[in-house]
Amino acid sequence: MNRAASTETVDTLVIGGGIAGLQTALDLADLGLQVAIVEKEPSIGGKMIGLSKVFPTLDCASCITTPKMAATAHHENIRILTLAEVESVTRHDEDFSVRVTLQPRYVDEDLCIGCRLCEYACDADVADEFEGGLSAHRAIYIPFTNAIPQLAILDPMECNLCGQCAVACPTDAVVFDQKPREIEITARSVVVATGFETTPMGAKEEYRGNEIVNVISPLTMERLLAPHGPYGRVLRPADGKVPDSVAFVQCAGSRDRSLGVPYCSRVCCMYAIKQAMLLSGALPFADITIYYMDIRAFGKGYETFFQNASAMGIEFVKGKVARIDEAGDRNVEVRFEHIDELGQVEERTHDLVVLSLGMLPAADLRDRMPISVSSDGFVTVPKPTIEPCRTNEPGIFVAGTAAGPKDIVDAIAEAGAAAMAVSGYLKKREPAGDAVCAVSAGMEIR
Amino acid sequence: MSLRADPTLISEIERFGAADVSACFNCGNCTAICPLSKGETVFPRKVIRYLQLGLTEKLEASPEPWLCYYCGECSETCPREANPGEIMMATRRWLISRYDWTGIARKLYTSKVWEVGLTLAVSLFVVLLFVLFHGPMLTDRVSLNTFAPVKWVEYGDWIMAATLSFFLLTNAWRLRRFVMGDVRAGPSIYLSEISTFLSHAMTQKRWRECDHSRMHWLKHFLLVTGYATMLILIMVLLRWFQTDGWNVTSLFGYYATAVLLYVSADMMIGRLRKRHEIHRHSHPTDWMFLILLFLTSLTGILVHLLRMGGMPVPTYVMYVIHLAVAVPMLVVEVPFGKWAHLLYRPLVIYLVTVKAKAKSTVEATETVPVTT
Numbered sequence: 001m002n003r004a005a006s007t008e009t010v011d012t013l014v015i016g017g018g019i020a021g022l023q024t025a026l027d028l029a030d031l032g033l034q035v036a037i038v039e040k041e042p043s044i045g046g047k048m049i050g051l052s053k054v055f056p057t058l059d060c061a062s063c064i065t066t067p068k069m070a071a072t073a074h075h076e077n078i079r080i081l082t083l084a085e086v087e088s089v090t091r092h093d094e095d096f097s098v099r100v101t102l103q104p105r106y107v108d109e110d111l112c113i114g115c116r117l118c119e120y121a122c123d124a125d126v127a128d129e130f131e132g133g134l135s136a137h138r139a140i141y142i143p144f145t146n147a148i149p150q151l152a153i154l155d156p157m158e159c160n161l162c163g164q165c166a167v168a169c170p171t172d173a174v175v176f177d178q179k180p181r182e183i184e185i186t187a188r189s190v191v192v193a194t195g196f197e198t199t200p201m202g203a204k205e206e207y208r209g210n211e212i213v214n215v216i217s218p219l220t221m222e223r224l225l226a227p228h229g230p231y232g233r234v235l236r237p238a239d240g241k242v243p244d245s246v247a248f249v250q251c252a253g254s255r256d257r258s259l260g261v262p263y264c265s266r267v268c269c270m271y272a273i274k275q276a277m278l279l280s281g282a283l284p285f286a287d288i289t290i291y292y293m294d295i296r297a298f299g300k301g302y303e304t305f306f307q308n309a310s311a312m313g314i315e316f317v318k319g320k321v322a323r324i325d326e327a328g329d330r331n332v333e334v335r336f337e338h339i340d341e342l343g344q345v346e347e348r349t350h351d352l353v354v355l356s357l358g359m360l361p362a363a364d365l366r367d368r369m370p371i372s373v374s375s376d377g378f379v380t381v382p383k384p385t386i387e388p389c390r391t392n393e394p395g396i397f398v399a400g401t402a403a404g405p406k407d408i409v410d411a412i413a414e415a416g417a418a419a420m421a422v423s424g425y426l427k428k429r430e431p432a433g434d435a436v437c438a439v440s441a442g443m444e445i446r
Numbered sequence: 447m448s449l450r451a452d453p454t455l456i457s458e459i460e461r462f463g464a465a466d467v468s469a470c471f472n473c474g475n476c477t478a479i480c481p482l483s484k485g486e487t488v489f490p491r492k493v494i495r496y497l498q499l500g501l502t503e504k505l506e507a508s509p510e511p512w513l514c515y516y517c518g519e520c521s522e523t524c525p526r527e528a529n530p531g532e533i534m535m536a537t538r539r540w541l542i543s544r545y546d547w548t549g550i551a552r553k554l555y556t557s558k559v560w561e562v563g564l565t566l567a568v569s570l571f572v573v574l575l576f577v578l579f580h581g582p583m584l585t586d587r588v589s590l591n592t593f594a595p596v597k598w599v600e601y602g603d604w605i606m607a608a609t610l611s612f613f614l615l616t617n618a619w620r621l622r623r624f625v626m627g628d629v630r631a632g633p634s635i636y637l638s639e640i641s642t643f644l645s646h647a648m649t650q651k652r653w654r655e656c657d658h659s660r661m662h663w664l665k666h667f668l669l670v671t672g673y674a675t676m677l678i679l680i681m682v683l684l685r686w687f688q689t690d691g692w693n694v695t696s697l698f699g700y701y702a703t704a705v706l707l708y709v710s711a712d713m714m715i716g717r718l719r720k721r722h723e724i725h726r727h728s729h730p731t732d733w734m735f736l737i738l739l740f741l742t743s744l745t746g747i748l749v750h751l752l753r754m755g756g757m758p759v760p761t762y763v764m765y766v767i768h769l770a771v772a773v774p775m776l777v778v779e780v781p782f783g784k785w786a787h788l789l790y791r792p793l794v795i796y797l798v799t800v801k802a803k804a805k806s807t808v809e810a811t812e813t814v815p816v817t818t
Contacts, residue, residue: 206479206523251473256525293473322478322523337474343488345478 010036010079012422013098013187015086015363018046019065019408020400020415021193022072027419029077033426036079036185037072038086038100043147045069046195050130050144052225054408055274056305062146062226069148082149087182089190089369089396094429096395098185104178106154107140111173114150116142118165118174126158128230132220134237135230140165140174145228188429189395189422192371192379193415194363196401199253199261206323207252207355213238214332215324215353218271225278234282236352238330243286243351246279247334248272249321250292254358254405263376265358265405269296272356273306276314289315289350291336299409324353359405371396378404389418397421452500459497461556462543463729464536469528470494476520476530481657487513487798490520490530493537506544506624511537512787512794515663517656518723532727539729542786545617545624551782558730561778565734568774576766588758589690590749594765596688603681606776613781618789625797631804639799647792662724665709670788672705690753699750706743710736735784738775745771 012028014021017039025035037044048054049069051061072078083103090097107118122138130144139158142150154165154174166174201209201217209215214236216224223229236243250272254265269292276288295316297306310316319336327333332353338346361377371391372380379391379398389397399418400411452458456467470491477483477491489510496505514534521531543552553560581592646652650670653663675698679687687695714736716725745768752761779785 204523251525257527258523258525293471319478320473320475320525322475335478337477337483337488337491339472339474343474343477343492345480345483345488 008036009095009186010034010188011426012036012189012191013038013096013185014191014193016046016193016195016400016402017041017044017072017080017082018193018195018400019048019068020195020402020411020418021046021191022068023412023415024191024193024399024419024422025072025078026068026075027416028422029072029075031419031423032077033423034077034079036081036187038084038098039080039082040085041143042082042105042151042153043143043149044072044080044082045146045148047219048408049146050219050226051222052227052229053274053278055270056299056301058274058277060227062228066146069146073148080149083153086368089187091370091393091395092186094188094395096187096190098187098190100183100185102181102183104175104180105151106156106175106178107152108171108173108175109149109151111171112151113171113173114142114152115170116152117168117170118152121164121168123162123164124158124160126155130223131230132217132223134220134223189397189426190369191389191418191422192365192369192391192396192398192402193400193418194361194365194402196359196405197362198357199259199360201355201357203253203259203261203357204256207249207321208324208326209252209355212324212326212332212353214326214330214351215355218268218275218354218356221275221354225275225282234279241351242283244283245287245289245350246276246283246352246354247289247291247332247348247350248276248354248356249324249334250290250356251320252355252357255293261358261360261376263358263405264296266296266298267405267407268356268358270299270302270305270407272354273297273309273314275354277309277312280312280314287315288313289317289348291317291319291321291334293318293320299407359401361402363402365402369393369396371398378402387421388414389421395425397425449501450503452502455500455502455505456497459533459536459540462536462539463727464497464533465529465727467494467497467528467533469526470498470524470530470533471526472498473525475523475525479519479523480514481517481519481655482513482515482652486802489514490534494528494530494533497533497537505537506541507627508537509625509794509798510534511541512791513652513798514538515650515653515656515659516724517659517662518726519656519658521723521726529727531723535727535729538787539731539784541621542617542783542790545621545786545790546613546782547616547620548613548782551786554778554782555729555731561731561734565738565774565778568777569770572770572773573766576769580762580766583759583762585758588753588756588761590688590753590761590765591690593762594688596685599688600684603684606773607681610776610780614786614789617781617786618793621790621793622797625794626801629801629804631800635800635803635807639796639803642799643792643796646795647788650791652795659724662722665712668705669709672702672709675699675702676706696750699746703743703747706739707747710740710743714740731784735775735779738771738779742768742772742775 011033012035014025014035014037017037021037025037029035045065048061049065054061073080083105084100087099087101118140119138122140124139125136126139127133128135128137140152140154142152224234250268254261272290276290279288295306297303318339321334321336323335325333327349331349331351333347333349335347338344366373371393374380379402381403382392389399391398397418399415459467472491474491477488483489487510493508493510511534516531516535518531521529524530539555543555581595584592679695679699683695686693717728720726745764749761749764749768752764
């Protein structure tokens, strides 16, 4: 977990420490290959570590993700770089030269022991983005409970420079004058696992997602549903009321050419149904409505999941919501055409509305590496049916939602496939004897 | 009741200017965003559905296309960019051709050759009439009423008005049959709602419910006042209006001309700039109408100016040009073209209220409690 030396050579550089990147790194490291993970956030874990439960099994998300994060961090063949962003990947002969910028943490990673004394000493409160902005952390803080690495980070924009953290720190780890650093890594192969961002809350103007407080993003709803979330229970943000009626607006950021997102994001139907189910558990008396165009429950066990939700009393209403407005008592009014009721235009009021946002690629990779990127920003996969992880550049592979919207099940399967493709590629590159030795040597250590 | 499906209906509507009707995936966003879509009359999706299913008879009987004023919110927010607003517009063009029993409207909308050809033919006919029958051309002073005696022009006006009304009203009768369908309404219901017809015809007040269209409504309303003023001046007051001297009616003429020139020019500029959804898509017939309206107003005021300027021959020539533009505009556009909406829109709103009233009367009589 130490900062990498300014030059080092790895077999594979994995860009992105979300679930796809972690799985790829683990699979490759288990084969004995040397892997470095470059993660731009202060902790690995990606989007999945912030989720409550996952469909269709309703497994606890952090109970699955945390062990994988820990396994990665403790793997002797894996090196993790956090707060690190890839500036460029260029090919030199057979290898790639990767320039990485390390953003300052303002805390010495070698000295910090994650004791949180700095956090307790700090006076400045900052809205906690990990919790959807619904709770606060200090200006110096551990990103979240199960963050890895368990190192404090200081937010210089919010810090009031009182110095109390430095006084409290038992190891003198706080460094106020840290600067960004640039390092160079030589990698024999690269896996792009840069993941996704949700479409912006304000994308569809008529939904007023940035204005109405009780219109929230699905990731915020995940935090409300998580056992260790901001309130520890489901309350609506505007006034802390327990919502009696919750609605999900499907396709709020996908399948919409007017937003420039013509594609289906594949996960929104299922996560909305999952959240609706969890809400029925958390709020047994609440009315829960899902406004949809069509329900796309395509995976194994997904249709049953949908049917179960329907049988549980969650109301599915066919009709795309066209407009959202604030009603009295800070409630939210949605206007839609009730297609199954003779197409009548209806206005209904809910206590809380979730916009089922779609997926956009998180990283703009154009001009940073010699791979081709489609017009929608996702990495181009020339032969998706037979080589799902290959890009058009030999030696650079892709896994997870960097290649296109997909759920966790598919992202993990693809991560394994990417690891297999990388090891095959590296083995072909080496003179036959060496590669086999390298791999078998790694296996023997286990 | 069995329904006949016509698989060619989509391509038929696309000949009237709709771009891609099959792009719609029926999410209902357009209907729910529309500020006018409520109660029994919900659109545009319903209309698009009829098109996709090929339900010609249902579509002919639909009042919905005429209840839309093309604010364009549906097109701006359509997830498929299927342009519901323009599909409604194309459906209105198609409906004009369906109401028209002569088949001329259909030719005009689907063929530029017909549109331009018929306009030119009527134009030449007017010129020919003047070449053959004009009065003496006095060149020492301007005497329009010697060149084209107002009495004869008035007769011509009335003959044309009678002809146009005949076609327009017979088409409107067919519209009534389509929209009312099997519903029977007694004359008392028709009479009791006549104020609905008049108020909508005069003010287009329904349009004002469109959130983003107040300015478009205002300009259109001004245009209507200008047009109505001009209609009265020409049909009723011509013997005063077409004077070789000065008459107070000229003042009204100035108002009408100013409004007609300003608004038609503004609409043409709007269609060129394409800034608002209502102006973004232009069918050739939209241009034809605006150009003729603008030219009629322009030549009209030029006749006046040349006459006041004391230029006899240019006045006479301009007068012939003026009529050679105005007459084809009226003949082509009023019964068979875009201008038919001046009658069809208020008529449909009127019939919708009549129909609802007739239905509720029937229901009320059917549900009278039986007393023993």
